[in-house]
Amino acid sequence: MAVMVSAAEAILRSLKSNGVDTLFINPGSDFAPVIEAYAKTGGADLPEAIAAAHENVVVTMAHGYFLATGKMAAAAVHVNVGLANAVMGLLNARSDDVPIFMISGRNPLTEGGRMGSRQTPIQYGQEMFDQTGIVRESVKWDYELRYAENAADLVSRGCSVAMTEPKGAVYMSLPREPLCEETEVPGPPSQVAPAVSHPDPQAIAEAAAKLAAARNPLIVCSRGDVEGEVSAELMAMAEENSIAVSEVFVTRNILPTRWKNGVGGNIGAHLPDADAVLVVDASVAWIEAKASPAPDAEVIHLGPDPLFARMPVRGYRTTQAIQCNAAKGIKALRAALPGTPDPARQAGIEARHAEFRARMSSKIEVGSSGLANKPWIAKCISEVLGDGAVFAERGGPRPLYDVTGPNQWFGNTQAGGLGWGLPAALGYQLGNRDRLTVCVIGDGSYMFANPIACHQVAAAQRLPVLTVVLNNGSWDAVRISTLDIYPDGEAA
Structure with a gap:
């Protein structure tokens, strides 16, 4: 029975x-x-x-x-x-x-x-x-x-x-x-998820030819995978072929901060001069009103849904779209590229990296005396972080944090629902109890996070998350948006 x-x-x-x-x-x-x-x-x-x-x-x-x-x-x-x-x-x-x-x-x-x-x-x-x-x-x-x-x-x-x-x-x-x-009583699962998709070999060959022929290729990325495979393959491919990488609007970091081919997230400084652009699984790769690729540039989008069909409006120019698992796609593309570094181009990339790092260092110096600023706080956290993870919500951009590998810096998603950072950090700590977890969060976002509920579950489940609350003295996101639209208005 x-x-x-x-x-x-x-x-x-x-x-x-x-x-x-x-x-x-x-x-x-x-x-x-x-x-x-x-x-x-x-x-x-x-x-x-x-x-x-x-x-x-x-x-x-x-x-x-x-x-x-x-x-x-x-x-x-x-x-x-x-x-x-x-x-x-x-x-x-x-x-x-x-x-x-x-x-x-x-x-x-x-x-x-x-x-x-x-x-x-x-x-x-x-x-x-x-x-x-x-x-x-x-x-x-x-x-x-x-x-x-x-x-x-x-x-x-x-x-x-x-x-x-x-x-x-x-x-x-x-x-x-x-x-x-x-x-x-139910038996074993009746369905399973399909295996991840691999890219079409002909599409990979075409993309590799475009990147190999480019004078100034650029890779744009914003998130990696939990296993870190995207990071490992992308970094190796970029180094082997002297390609600059711009990590923009980051939600899960791919690059170490001090990696020599990383040129920072100021996409407007790199995109217009690139003659071949590879966008790796980035839902927001640039802001069209502020920067866009050169008219004759090849623009290749690669990822599980390279067109991000869930977005009603996303008008990025696309000369080639490759649908596949991001890590599998980058691995195939790496194998198809010649793997021959260009010394002159590599020197230019490393100079751009050094300039980017110098800008970040200057921001840190400003906060080293008087009132602490976000760059200074990021520096202090970086000094104790080790291989830990930072969840930053209004806590300063990714380049301010000195991380040594992928999946060490997490930012709120492009949906922007505030109050994400602290409960996300708690869930992360529950899943990875051996890793230091830090949440750096603006005071407004902290209130939206329902902090009493967060601290209660942290105590009940013994989740040791270091929480740093930054009081910027204003509703900063709204202030910045108003200045963007009305730089000379009455509110300014």
Whole structure:
């Protein structure tokens, strides 16, 4: 006779068997079957449940956990109200292609007569025609559970979709009645994510020929992979072929600060003179209003989604687009290039690197006396960081921090949802407890992070994150934006 479990337990077991080891949760009355499943099993064969007192903390810890481990976590919140609080974290994750298995309860569907039916006034007030509409544009796949029988298969499908490149969050809403129903103990995963895609050899040969023929080639990048493979292959390719690399609008650093071919993130100083540009998996490679490639330059975009189809408007000129896993693409391109350094060009690249480093050093000197500035604080943190990681949200740009390898500096995604830095650092520390983790965050972003909830979960889970709060005396992002648009206006 088959062993029966609730759909809630089947979902949890399926998450675990599909590689989800951690569930960040902010539960409500909709999660009674989930609580019962943990109590019944003692947590065996289920993801480890970590509670936090705000939904943005729950989702963003899952984001940081992925940055540390490369493994997807689940995040669970309370019906529509909890989901609304989780939206900003999901927008940040979607912007940086971070997979999260998002779960929320869904108001009970029935008013009586079934296990799990409505029992409180709020279960009328929380009813919506389309709860999933709250998050549909920030996830890759969504589904509302209807029957217990296919709950585990739906989880397996969601996990597979989330981990397929370009990765991203998926969402399941769980009405309480089917969550209470029984089904058989689930078996192994019914689906798996496909293998990462390799590039078309002909496309790689064409791109290599363009880069090899260029007088002044340039690589533009902004994020790497958890394993550091993009960094290793890209740096080797650039050194072997004397190519400058500009790391722009960084979310996960690729380059060591002192690497000789890194020319800094001032893309406007390098882009106009480049006759071949390779954009590696960068959603925002430059700001068109401020800089753009030369009219006759070859512009090659490479990555899992080189056109970033999730963006309605992204008009970068593209003369060639190569769809593939970024690390596999760079490795293939490296093999196709001649690997012959150009001494004169390399000398010019190293001179640009030295100039860039001198500019950063001068900024640090300004803060060495009187009031500390961001560059000086970055210098002090760099001196103790070692192989640790910095999460900087309004904490100063990447080049100010002296890092020695990839995945040591993390910045907020291009979605820009504030309050990301501290909970992301906590999730990262949970996934990599042996590594020093520092969060440098502006005072406004610190308030948006729901700091009481952050510090509570840090204490409960013993997560030693050094948090440095910078008070700039203003709402600095709004001030800077106003000056950009109205440099001579009354506000200026």
